[in-house]
Amino acid sequence: MDNYYMKPLTLMLLLMIAPLVAGLYGAMHDQISYTVSPEFFLKFRFPQVFGADMSNWTKPGNERIGAAIIGFQNSWKVGVLLGIILALAGFMHKDQKDMFKHTLQAYFVTMIIAFFSGLTGLLTGINSTHHISSFPEGISDPVSFKAVETMHNFSYMGGIAGMLIGVLWHLYKKRKKENPMM
Known part of the structure; x- marks a missing residue:
């Protein structure tokens, strides 16, 4: 196939991979959250997301699912959003192979930064007992609840920071390829 079409096809593939990878990351992230x-x-979260019909997810053994x-x-x-931004940034590379490789690396960089930001949030939440105020009724461990809430907030901020660093990763890889002495 002509190289003219390869980068747009690579973009489409990257745009399909990004939400899948992000969704799997979120599923694993929430396993840590659930443990805490x-x-x-x-x-x-269950009442917020599933509404009144959360019976399947509150049965013993199903909560983690x-x-x-x-x-x-x-x-x-x-x-989807991160994939669009990072995959479009990948167009700066000379060919579809570099575009694909460096965009996957940018996805990985984003996830690592989000993960460590989330861990920072978890530790911050565990070590911070102030600002524990309004929680749903019947919370028996407000410190752990707050720690998970903080973990989620930090993770979203880490995802944004990771995306920006992912774009910088593309720039770094492009410049390094153009100037190997860098």
């Missing part, structure tokens, strides 16, 4: 504070899901579904649902959409 099951109440965050049972008393806050519900947490993974919520993580996937909340993250795949973010993956």
Whole structure:
């Protein structure tokens, strides 16, 4: 196939990969969250996401599946946005092979930064007992609940920072290829 069409086809493939990768990341992220504070899901996220029909996800043994579904649902959409930005930034590379490789690396960089931002949020939340005020009724462990809430907020901010660094990653790789002595 003509090289003229390869970069747009590569873009389409990258745009399909991004939400899948982000959704899987979200599912794993929420497994950590669930481990720290099951109440965050049972008393806050499940009712928020599934509404009144959350019976399948509150049965013993199903809660982690519900947490993974919520993580996937909340993250795949973010993956679409990040994928668009990072895959379009990949067009700066000379060919579709570099575009694909460096965009996947940018996705990975974004996830690593989001992950470590989330861990920072978790540690911040665990070590911070102030600002524990309004929670759903019946929360027995407000510190863990707050830690998970903080973890989620930090992760979203880390995803944005990671996306920006992912764009810088593209620039770095392009310049390095153009000037190997760098």
